[in-house]
Amino acid sequence: MGYIPHTEVERQQMLAAIGVTTIEDLFEAIPATHRFPKLNLPEPMSEMEVAAEMQALSEANEHAGDFAIFRGAGAYHHFVPSVVNHILLRGEFYTAYTPYQPELSQGTLQATYEYQSMMCALTGMDAANASHYDGATSLAEAVTVAVQVGRKRNKIVLSHSINPQYREVVRTYHQGRDLQIVGDEADANLAALAELIDDQTAMVAIAYPNFFGQIEDVSALVTAAHDAGALVIFVANPLMLALFKSPGELGADIVVGDAQPLGVSMSYGGPYLGFFATRTKYVRKIAGRIIGETVDADGKKAYVMTLRPREQDIRREKASSNICTNQGLMALAASVYLALMGRNGLRKVAQLNYHKAHYAADQIDQIDGFKVLRSKPFFNEFMVKCLMPVEVVNNALIGEGIVGGYDLGKDYPHLKDHMLLCVTEMNSKEEIDALVDVLKGLAS
């Protein structure tokens, strides 16, 4: 049963070869007092029964197959071409391990090398790793790099407009270290960050776009950080980088973020794809797998994991991170997605996001009781101040088959009754108009 192929005859042959009479004999080293406990789990089920039960569970969710989604805040509903899933379902890719044996892993290695390359192209950096768990842990790992580069510097300046969960993860990761993490009080502002930078500052991290969807002018801050000898980390949405200036052009030293928008489904928060790109001069300090080009014994071009002595299996307690398993298959998804989209397709998707979000913002702005905050340019997310609690708005929307915006008051008390709306290429004009109609109904 299950996926165990043994027959009784084979079991007996194997036991005889080992020289024992029962399988239980092989467990004699386990203390007898604790051996063979009962597992109180539900009875086994056939494949069709499992599928039926799980289908029912899945349908108890308000998902993008049935609902129009206008929510982002760190996870995005984007178009994923059919090819992506078909490639991910190749057993040759998804049932392989980490490419420790490069002779048998050139497929994974080359696809990952291509992923690294395309992430460099997007971010304007010249090196990228093979992935981190997600955008939040990429940022946490960037902190480690900055502290190493900055030697004794221990001050970390974070913008308050970085995804709140990312900032929480940075604090989780670094609670055992003597670091000062500052600058991200809920009602802080970007200009004030520059004043926090001093000769103890290892890094300054900013979001591009920020959590509110806005594109902030960070040039003064970047200069201030560099003048003080601190690194500048950008937390970026990679889809926006198809259109907008690359963080490399804007002076970033490290670019991190989540590449979930590039071909990875929302899947209730994971698995996603933490990307990490930097300048070559820092590459020996970064964590995670890195794929490099080389040749085999016959001079054939091939790919291999490189700079391995940074990693836990070799450096053990001196490694800068313990990461081992990463998000490899999601990097393959991004690789296939970016190859399909290419230069023009990705720009077009980004433009669709921009135009649809701005159309939605224009329509909403005309409704009494709803005000779009437009002091700064935005990409595909924007803030709406509502005359009523966001929960009330969203309850009205869900009744019409629409998942509304994110309630910013949860993380930023001064933004009570502010909703963060996200509009992507997946939202048709009809969906946007339906959203606007519900809001109109609430206003009147």
Added chain:
Amino acid sequence: MTIATETTQQVLEPLIYDMSVPGRMGVNLPDCDVPETPLPTELLRDDLKLPEVGELQVVRHFLKLSHLNYSIDKGFYPLGSCTMKYNPKLNEDMARLSGFALLHPQSDEAGSQGALALMYQLQEWLAEISGFEAVSLAPAAGAQGEFAGILMIRNYHLDRGDTARTKILVPNSAHGTNPATVTMAGFEVIELPSDDKGDVDLDALRTVCKEKGPEIAGMMITVPSTLGLFEAHILDVIEIVHEAGGLMYMDGANMNALMGQVKPGELGFDVMHYNLHKTFSTPHGGGGPGSGPVGVGEKLKPFLPGPIVEIVEEPTEEDYAPGYGLKMPEKSIGRMKAFFGNFGMMVRAYAYIRVYGGEGLRDVSRHAVLNANYIRAQLMDTYKVPYPRYCGHEFVLEGHFEDAEGVHALDISKRLMDFGFHPPTNYFPLIVPEALLIEPTETETKDDLDEFIEAMKQIAQEARTDPDLLHNAPHTAPVKRLDEVKAAKDLILCCAPALPDAGD
């Protein structure tokens, strides 16, 4: 690069950038159905160095790349410590149900009851399997589970006002993630020697605990050990560390040997991580994603990373489904990543446990251990097997011979490729010379194991009669051995046309 290599250089498959032709596109996108808004030109970039390739060309490219990989679907993959068992196809279909794959993680709890119910069940089942009080599914992989566990231990001591405990004991056979985790959490490693039977050296443990007791925060240990052995004195080890005031962390990467055989929580462990991508059949994906939930006893429950799923509304007579909600444990160490962990992996593990039930999972471990002991018994006369006792789900042998000087474990591994097998894990654990760590898993038939055994025996002969056959292996893989020194020296990490200063 010299001219000579340039002229002889061949490629298996061109890079996607080499296939690029300006103007080509691999996807059909809709026209814009809303009035357009002018773009803020001063904020835009003027280049985007992505390739331009047609859809069929992209499909063929990745298909050809897939053919260069070895995988479980292709053949036997006895990579020790990695539990390369069959990844059921059903799991993949379940994870792709639109109600799961298309669910936004910021959905309201009322709109995610199916997902939350699944997570709640999985928490309960994992707790039952290992005998723990509570489980958090938050960690994204085994190493992150370790990190969560050690942070919990840290916060537990601090919460009691005990700030002197700054050290964690780690046996020298441990996986590299263990000592690396200890450092990340701000602790110091005390490395423990192993005795000649492959167990923790109990005398050494007693001595450290006596001398440094008040400084010891806890111990990390893998069960069965990375040598594939059930620690002979596990109850003593746990008692000694507990008496010194430390907590016990179990690296659960090897749970495939233990399900239904023993519950770590009942042995006295305080915290452990599970690898859903090993024991519970979720695929490795060529490097990831994984999922590394943590289970804890009563002491550490308030410190679990969050959020975790709880029942927030008890079922009523009209509505017999309980209401589930996400909660941050009272003294949580915090979030490990954004959202709730690698949910897609949880869906797969749920399907797997549902197929087996309790007795079925016990059977999984029984057969994993049977398969490993069978190979071990068949190879014992051909290779040096350092520890003369039954193994768990894996065992280690030494990949060298007294009468075949110059043949190393790596040569044996590479030669195995010519026989159509993936090699075992090489040079881990570090305490066995020329280690080959072999883990067959329960999903392989006796016939498959016999073929592998035959290959291993033949290679042992070749090592004596024709060692160059091994030194020059693999002969049939897509590439020969690679120049790793060159890779690290030249450091080519990115296709040239993608670089910021590449010309258009």
